[in-house]
Amino acid sequence: MSSFTYDLLAEDGAARRGVIHTPRGDIQTPAFMPVGTAGTVKALYTDQVKETGADIVLGNTYHLMLRPGAEEVAALGGLHSFMNWQGPILTDSGGFQVMSLSKLRKMTEEAVTFQSHIDGSSYELSPERSIEIQCLLGADIQMVLDECTPFPATHDEAKYSMHLSTRWAQRSKDAFKAQAHRKEGQALFGIVQGSVYEDLRQTSASALQEIGFDGYAIGGLAVGEGQEEMLRVLDFTAPMLPKDRPRYLMGVGTPDDLVEAVSRGIDMFDCVMPTRSGRHGQAFTRFGKVNLKNARHANDPRPLDETSTCPAARDYSRAYLHHLLKNGEILGMMLLSWNNIAYYQSLMADLRGAIAAGDLSSFVAGFKAEQAAGDLTPL
Amino acid sequence: MSSFTYDLLAEDGAARRGVIHTPRGDIQTPAFMPVGTAGTVKALYTDQVKETGADIVLGNTYHLMLRPGAEEVAALGGLHSFMNWQGPILTDSGGFQVMSLSKLRKMTEEAVTFQSHIDGSSYELSPERSIEIQCLLGADIQMVLDECTPFPATHDEAKYSMHLSTRWAQRSKDAFKAQAHRKEGQALFGIVQGSVYEDLRQTSASALQEIGFDGYAIGGLAVGEGQEEMLRVLDFTAPMLPKDRPRYLMGVGTPDDLVEAVSRGIDMFDCVMPTRSGRHGQAFTRFGKVNLKNARHANDPRPLDETSTCPAARDYSRAYLHHLLKNGEILGMMLLSWNNIAYYQSLMADLRGAIAAGDLSSFVAGFKAEQAAGDLTPL
Numbered sequence: 001m002s003s004f005t006y007d008l009l010a011e012d013g014a015a016r017r018g019v020i021h022t023p024r025g026d027i028q029t030p031a032f033m034p035v036g037t038a039g040t041v042k043a044l045y046t047d048q049v050k051e052t053g054a055d056i057v058l059g060n061t062y063h064l065m066l067r068p069g070a071e072e073v074a075a076l077g078g079l080h081s082f083m084n085w086q087g088p089i090l091t092d093s094g095g096f097q098v099m100s101l102s103k104l105r106k107m108t109e110e111a112v113t114f115q116s117h118i119d120g121s122s123y124e125l126s127p128e129r130s131i132e133i134q135c136l137l138g139a140d141i142q143m144v145l146d147e148c149t150p151f152p153a154t155h156d157e158a159k160y161s162m163h164l165s166t167r168w169a170q171r172s173k174d175a176f177k178a179q180a181h182r183k184e185g186q187a188l189f190g191i192v193q194g195s196v197y198e199d200l201r202q203t204s205a206s207a208l209q210e211i212g213f214d215g216y217a218i219g220g221l222a223v224g225e226g227q228e229e230m231l232r233v234l235d236f237t238a239p240m241l242p243k244d245r246p247r248y249l250m251g252v253g254t255p256d257d258l259v260e261a262v263s264r265g266i267d268m269f270d271c272v273m274p275t276r277s278g279r280h281g282q283a284f285t286r287f288g289k290v291n292l293k294n295a296r297h298a299n300d301p302r303p304l305d306e307t308s309t310c311p312a313a314r315d316y317s318r319a320y321l322h323h324l325l326k327n328g329e330i331l332g333m334m335l336l337s338w339n340n341i342a343y344y345q346s347l348m349a350d351l352r353g354a355i356a357a358g359d360l361s362s363f364v365a366g367f368k369a370e371q372a373a374g375d376l377t378p379l
Numbered sequence: 380m381s382s383f384t385y386d387l388l389a390e391d392g393a394a395r396r397g398v399i400h401t402p403r404g405d406i407q408t409p410a411f412m413p414v415g416t417a418g419t420v421k422a423l424y425t426d427q428v429k430e431t432g433a434d435i436v437l438g439n440t441y442h443l444m445l446r447p448g449a450e451e452v453a454a455l456g457g458l459h460s461f462m463n464w465q466g467p468i469l470t471d472s473g474g475f476q477v478m479s480l481s482k483l484r485k486m487t488e489e490a491v492t493f494q495s496h497i498d499g500s501s502y503e504l505s506p507e508r509s510i511e512i513q514c515l516l517g518a519d520i521q522m523v524l525d526e527c528t529p530f531p532a533t534h535d536e537a538k539y540s541m542h543l544s545t546r547w548a549q550r551s552k553d554a555f556k557a558q559a560h561r562k563e564g565q566a567l568f569g570i571v572q573g574s575v576y577e578d579l580r581q582t583s584a585s586a587l588q589e590i591g592f593d594g595y596a597i598g599g600l601a602v603g604e605g606q607e608e609m610l611r612v613l614d615f616t617a618p619m620l621p622k623d624r625p626r627y628l629m630g631v632g633t634p635d636d637l638v639e640a641v642s643r644g645i646d647m648f649d650c651v652m653p654t655r656s657g658r659h660g661q662a663f664t665r666f667g668k669v670n671l672k673n674a675r676h677a678n679d680p681r682p683l684d685e686t687s688t689c690p691a692a693r694d695y696s697r698a699y700l701h702h703l704l705k706n707g708e709i710l711g712m713m714l715l716s717w718n719n720i721a722y723y724q725s726l727m728a729d730l731r732g733a734i735a736a737g738d739l740s741s742f743v744a745g746f747k748a749e750q751a752a753g754d755l756t757p758l
Contacts, residue, residue, distance in 0.1 A: 039702065043709040047690075068677065068702045076680055076698050084694050279709075298447065301455055311426075315463050319455050323418065323447050330422040330658075330709060 004187040004214050006246045010356045014265040017355040020246055022140050023185035024088040027055040029267040030351050032344045033090060038063045039083040042275045043337040046085045053345035056088040058270045061133050062097030066116050070136040078138030091139035093130045096148045127171040135181035144172035146191045151223040158195035165193045166207045173211050187214035195220055196229060198236045205240035216241045217248040231260055238265040255284060255347055259364055262351050274340030279333045281325040284343045288371045297322040310342035383566040383593050385625045389735045393644040396734040399625055401519050402564035403467040406434040408646040409730055411723045412469060417442045418462040421654045422716040425464045432724035435467040437649045440512050441476030445495050449515040457517030470518035472509045475527045506550040514560035523551035525570045530602040537574035544572045545586045552590050566593035574599055575608060577615045584619035595620045596627040610639055617644040634663060634726055638743055641730050653719035658712045660704040663722045667750045676701040689721035
């Protein structure tokens with residue numbers, strides 16, 4: 001199979017169980033995509049990422065264009081070969097990190113120019129160059145360059161920004177079609193903007209569908225508006241998207257965010273939270289978040305979750321994890337990152353099963369009760 | 380089997396191929412023991428350590444007595460359970476790190492008192508307490524507390540120090556026999572001291588054999604004397620040790636050190652070099668040491684060693700490893716530590732095979748030629 005297609009397998013309320021077919025393999029949805037910023041899902045081997053159940057990982061255009069460089073990765077056989085991951089890869093457009101990480105940005109109709117946060121050297125990123133980079137990397141799913149509207153934004157600000165993103169989406173689509181490095185079956189997603197304003201989200205969603213994309217992302221959320229507001233925006237934005245294409249909520253989120261967004265019809269997610277929190281000593285579990293640096297774990301012989309299939313959750317005591325983290329041992333970061341990605345993937349698998357069984361609402365109730373019960377009983 | 384025994388299987392010149400039987404499993408010798416300082420072989424999972432061919436790992440009494448504490452590890456089921464390693468563990472006595480790491484040491488006939496390098500709190504370490512700690516940890520092979528004679532030392536200094544170590548060896552043996560926490564089949568090794576002086580080494584070796592130990596270590600080497608001098612000391616010290624007990628050269632060393640010491644009749648080694656160098660970007664390979672931070676690797680698509688069975692050596696380009704290290708990615712440290720431990724273990728397996736085949740001298744010649752040939756041809 002050399003094409004990119006989405007099959008909707010089941011629905012339960014607004015929630016969707018589906019599968020995305022790509023030449024690099026299938027992606028079961030709803031899907032969580034571990035983030036491999038600079039060509040590595042931090043502190044994990046790709047074999048582990050795969051074994052936790054992840055079908056696809058994300059790479060960051062911004063980081064990879066700075067180091068080692070898109071042309072350099074292409075010369076080494078592309079990002080899959082470079083990072084030893086044979087499954088599908090989604091790359092973002094680079095726009096979000098230009099806004100959040102780089103110095104001395106200058107935005108024009110044509111492109112954004114910025115200085116690298118690493119060495120201060122200057123770069124220009126246009127919709128066309130972003131697509132070129134993503135094709136050089138060999139990304140299976142590519143994203144249009146957009147402006148992630150800051151929060152809060154007035155209606156006027158959000159409207160101006162959304163229209164710029166729409167014009168860039170058209171340029172991205174044109175560039176994608178014309179790209180010499182593009183391979184059969186690679187896909188391009190549009191990104192709905194419009195901040196918290198329903199009319200702007202509708203305008204954006206309609207304009208993008210007019211252009212036509214293989215999937216649709218919702219951008220400009222999880223930028224400080226809070227979960228309640230994010231879900232309010234999802235409530236009216238998700239139904240604006242076509243049923244026969246995957247829907248991707250960018251940069252989200254906590255386990256509870258994922259459950260709520262899946263319930264509203266989202267199919268794909270990415271977030272640095274499980275790996276970043278893991279490196280800082282926080283474990284995600286069925287019982288909520290556990291801060292293993294806390295002294296109360298120092299003598300606790302219990303694993304994070306003895307029922308888990310992930311060795312990191314099952315085969316090491318909290319006392320040992322606490323010890324590793326207190327000593328700054330790399331293995332502590334490895335084990336918690338692994339546990340967290342495994343927990344996120346098991347949650348997605350549970351959500352897929354619940355939707356397929358038409359049982360999502362009772363699953364969600366059980367999930368919330370277990371998370372609210374908190375950590376295990378104190379010893 | 381609940382006893383500790385050593386079988387000498389083959390000899391080739393002074394070199395020995397043997398096996399140590401312990402209740403926790405066999406140790407094929409010559410053996411390299413990866414160092415798990417604070418209860419973790421840094422940046423490696425224990426499964427990986429095992430799969431590289433390591434039969435035994437080392438734990439550090441000094442680090443573990445400070446954090447989390449010997450009684451704490453015992454309460455959690457001992458060091459094997461704590462670090463999820465079911466094979467044999469050797470612990471050092473703590474003496475070497477007291478000398479090299481701690482502050483404000485005071486040495487008396489009775490014990491050494493010192494302040495923790497972590498928080499400045501005071502500890503006392505006596506031969507008896509060292510044995511108690513090692514038994515609480517559950518070490519399969521325990522070491523007598525000794526004074527690692529500094530280098531250089533005059534004959535008088537070395538003589539005084541060696542005699543103190545001999546008296547402490549007797550106290551260690553007495554304490555070991557009396558230890559309530561000791562388990563059947565646990566072993567105690569003596570440590571030959573005497574600096575670079577043949578007469579002192581002979582006095583030490585004889586006195587220790589008079590006391591009687593399950594194995595004999597050579598201490599006070601690899602402390603700045605250089606390889607040539609170390610090998611000169613080994614030349615006269617190894618023959619002083621009984622043939623029917625394992626011989627352990629502490630804290631050694633480079634691949635070439637291991638080859639030379641095995642040729643002189645050493646059976647066991649430990650060293651932080653493969654893991655520490657790995658974390659700093661240096662790879663040990665059949666072709667010598669490779670500094671992957673060097674810019675010449677930035678575009679090199681070749682793996683470290685395509686003939687290796689270790690995925691870290693075989694499945695990632697030098698360009699990717701260079702990229703990870705330049706970016707400070709944890710995966711870079713994970714992969715190089717893995718590669719290095721795997722290389723050390725494959726070298727030991729090759730040495731064991733060569734001795735068994737009576738072919739050691741030609742193996743050594745081939746090893747030296749390959750190492751001298753250096754890194755691969757420049758691209």
